[in-house]
Amino acid sequence: MRFLNQVTDQLNKMTEQEKDEWILAQARLTEDNSQQDFLMSLSGEKKIMYMPELKDIESFCKKIESGHIYLEYVAKYYEFDDDGRYMDDWEVWYKDPAGVMPFLNRVFRGCHDLLLLNENKIVADILDRVCRLEFRMEESDESESFDYEATFTMEDVINEGNLAMKSRDVGTDWVTSVVRLTPQWDGTELAGVLLRILEQPVCREVMPSILAKEVIPEDLFSHMLAELEAEIMSEKLTFNKMFDSQTDSMEKIEAEEKLKRKIELAEDIRLNCHV
Secondary structure, three states: OHHHHHHHHHHHHOOHHHHHHHHHHHHHHOOHHHHHHHHHHHHOOOOOOOOOOHHHHHHHHHHHHHOOOOEEEEEEEEEEOOOOOEEEEEEEEEEOOOOHHHHHHHHHHHHHHHHHOOOHHHHHHHHHHHOOOEEOEEEOOOOOOOOOOOOEEHHHHHHHHOOOOOHHHHHHHHHHHHHOOHHHOOHHHHHHHHHHHHOOHHHOOOOHHHHHHOOOOOOHHHHHHHHHHHHHHHHHHHHHHHHOOOOOOHHHHHHHHHHHHHHHHHHHHHHHOOO
């Protein structure tokens, strides 16, 4: 806040001509490939200069959903590791032919900066669109024959891509941006919206207690806990009925993970949210 006050004081001391000269000086220093972003920021069309435009983010999402943008995997069998020790295992790593990682890096960093500017609606809309994406995986020409059936969630992409932000940070920004739209919610409605977000893979490390420092409806945590407890009871009955005598399967593992996440969320509210 002190810095902003200092900037305000300096602006008040400057004439309009001095302000124009400063802006023109920054424009002269702007590299060619950033000049359009500078102009759009100056006109108010873009809040964050380095961030992709909304239309480009939407186009990116559609291309992922249609499979035109995808990630590649390379799988190779190694009998021995680099130190000569017996390994007898596969190693799998990932390639990004379409430049997904740099694009997402700009999106997530931009959303974080927009949140600092209180552009909560824009951030909530972008992250709700982007964080639910799943990526098609294609086998690279470099890969040896290897069956790979899993899809990549946004959590996987962030973790594998070594982006500037961790999945926990992205998830926190998503949840926070939605909560800061509080005037449009009542406690019951907001509780349901938040729980569905918190169950998304990218929010796996985010807990409801991060909201304790936000301005929220007084009954929010109570509604969240009540909804979770009802869902946990229902899903436990369904799980026992469907999988009691069944050996492990992908469907069973997914149901276990879903139930485990709800239990974690409920426990965090009980312990840390003063319900």
